[in-house]
Amino acid sequence: MTLTNKRILLVVGGGIAAYKALDLVRRLRERGATVRPVMTAGAKAFVTPLSLSSLAGAEVHEDLFSLTDEAEMGHIELSRAADLVVVAPATANLLAKMAAGLADDLASTLLLATDKRTLVAPAMNLRMWLHPATQRNVATLRADGVLFCGPDDGAMACGEFGPGRMSEPLAIVAAIEAALAADTTIPLPGITGQPRPLAGRRVVVTSGPTHEPIDPVRFIANRSSGKQGHAIASAAAQAGAEVILVSGPVTIPDPPGVSLRRVETARDMLAAVDAALPADIFIAAAAVADWRVDAVAPEKLKKNGGGAPVMTFAENPDILASVAARNHDRPALVVGFAAETEKLLDHARAKLARKRCDLIVLNDVGACTGTFGGEDNEVTILTAEETIPWPRLSKVEIATRLIALLADRLGPAS
Numbered sequence: 375m376t377l378t379n380k381r382i383l384l385v386v387g388g389g390i391a392a393y394k395a396l397d398l399v400r401r402l403r404e405r406g407a408t409v410r411p412v413m414t415a416g417a418k419a420f421v422t423p424l425s426l427s428s429l430a431g432a433e434v435h436e437d438l439f440s441l442t443d444e445a446e447m448g449h450i451e452l453s454r455a456a457d458l459v460v461v462a463p464a465t466a467n468l469l470a471k472m473a474a475g476l477a478d479d480l481a482s483t484l485l486l487a488t489d490k491r492t493l494v495a496p497a498m499n500l501r502m503w504l505h506p507a508t509q510r511n512v513a514t515l516r517a518d519g520v521l522f523c524g525p526d527d528g529a530m531a532c533g534e535f536g537p538g539r540m541s542e543p544l545a546i547v548a549a550i551e552a553a554l555a556a557d558t559t560i561p562l563p564g565i566t567g568q569p570r571p572l573a574g575r576r577v578v579v580t581s582g583p584t585h586e587p588i589d590p591v592r593f594i595a596n597r598s599s600g601k602q603g604h605a606i607a608s609a610a611a612q613a614g615a616e617v618i619l620v621s622g623p624v625t626i627p628d629p630p631g632v633s634l635r636r637v638e639t640a641r642d643m644l645a646a647v648d649a650a651l652p653a654d655i656f657i658a659a660a661a662v663a664d665w666r667v668d669a670v671a672p673e674k675l676k677k678n679g680g681g682a683p684v685m686t687f688a689e690n691p692d693i694l695a696s697v698a699a700r701n702h703d704r705p706a707l708v709v710g711f712a713a714e715t716e717k718l719l720d721h722a723r724a725k726l727a728r729k730r731c732d733l734i735v736l737n738d739v740g741a742c743t744g745t746f747g748g749e750d751n752e753v754t755i756l757t758a759e760e761t762i763p764w765p766r767l768s769k770v771e772i773a774t775r776l777i778a779l780l781a782d783r784l785g786p787a788s
């Protein structure tokens with residue numbers, strides 16, 4: 375269970391998406407988390423405290439001035455007895471209160487008093503989301519270190535279509551897992567925080583697949599989900615690094631605290647990586663297409679009775695090898711991935727030498743391993759001197775360990 379013993383303080387705001395918070399509670403508990411629910415007055419107009427407390431297996435807190443609640447656990451303690459604070463749905467009003475630092479009910483008071491990181495899943499009408507006031511509040515909250523999941527684009531309860539739909543519960547769970555992969559305590563200015571071993575460092579990560587066009591509507595792709603690369607970017611950010619994540623097309627949430635560059639093709643990815651360098655660490659976790667279609671058809675290819683089209687391919691640039699071969703500004707650590715289905719160690723060692731990287735993360739992506747798109751991974755770390763097998767771990771845990779190992783090799787920034 376990926377969230378065993380993790381304590382989530384869940385603030386449910388007053389929006390129609392509150393019904394999805396019920397499913398979110400279920401999903402979190404399935405993964406071993408304990409959920410302490412808090413409702414705003416508005417939330418109770420959409421779902422009942424009884425539904426929420428039944429699913430959470432815990433009492434719902436709703437009143438700032440409840441003597442019983444305060445006697446059992448004061449609101450300050452409640453705000454801190456959690457590993458992560460999650461606001462779902464986060465309404466425009468709640469975001470505005472958080473950005474302004476208002477504390478006029480239990481939910482907003484907890485959000486101001488907590489010493490833990492907060493992840494919000496906004497949900498509102500698209501005009502409310504796009505309103506400059508909301509966008510100002512979002513920018514303020516991001517700068518304060520608040521993590522965002524969504525909102526998604528889509529059909530809304532009000533009949534309109536656009537951005538503002540709350541992310542689906544499973545996407546919020548993934549964002550929670552990513553956020554919890556590292557320390558979530560927020561140090562107060564002037565008070566020493568947790569160690570941030572990559573503070574002052576710049577890390578560039580590639581992630582996801584590339585799409586290589588055949589014609590305007592078709593492309594060649596692969597099964598990479600981006601979960602491992604995104605988890606690595608997130609772990610590096612949590613370790614204090616400035617992170618640029620260059621991602622191919624993926625459907626998973628943007629990791630918190632990183633600068634994202636979205637690309638489609640291998641050549642786009644190389645250009646984005648070149649623009650993001652120099653860096654202290656480069657991690658190539660993307661599954662880059664080795665070949666692209668030589669002559670992309672300008673119009674959609676048609677079945678015209680002349681048989682199947684014949685395509686020729688051109689080799690794509692090797693991003694990892696080109697970064698490792700840089701002279702004056704080569705990153706101190708260049709890390710590649712080797713996804714192999716046979717002769718794993720031989721192929722990976724050959725890749726380490728051929729691409730001149732410092733470290734290879736080898737994984738078995740054979741048909742039965744479930745690595746592509748799955749939550750877990752079993753990897754072996756290869757350097758010129760060592761071969762270190764790691765046990766089967768979640769991709770988030772692998773990311774945390776890999777970042778700790780790289781930070782250790784790099785030492786503190788001068």
Ligand code: C5P
Pocket residue numbers: 580640658659660661662663664690691692693694695709710711712713725
């Ligand atoms: O050669 P192969 O594709 O197996 O190498 C895998 C490693 O090389 C991964 O780290 C991948 O991100 C990187 N790579 C790259 N550019 C390519 C092909 C692979 O950066 N064109």
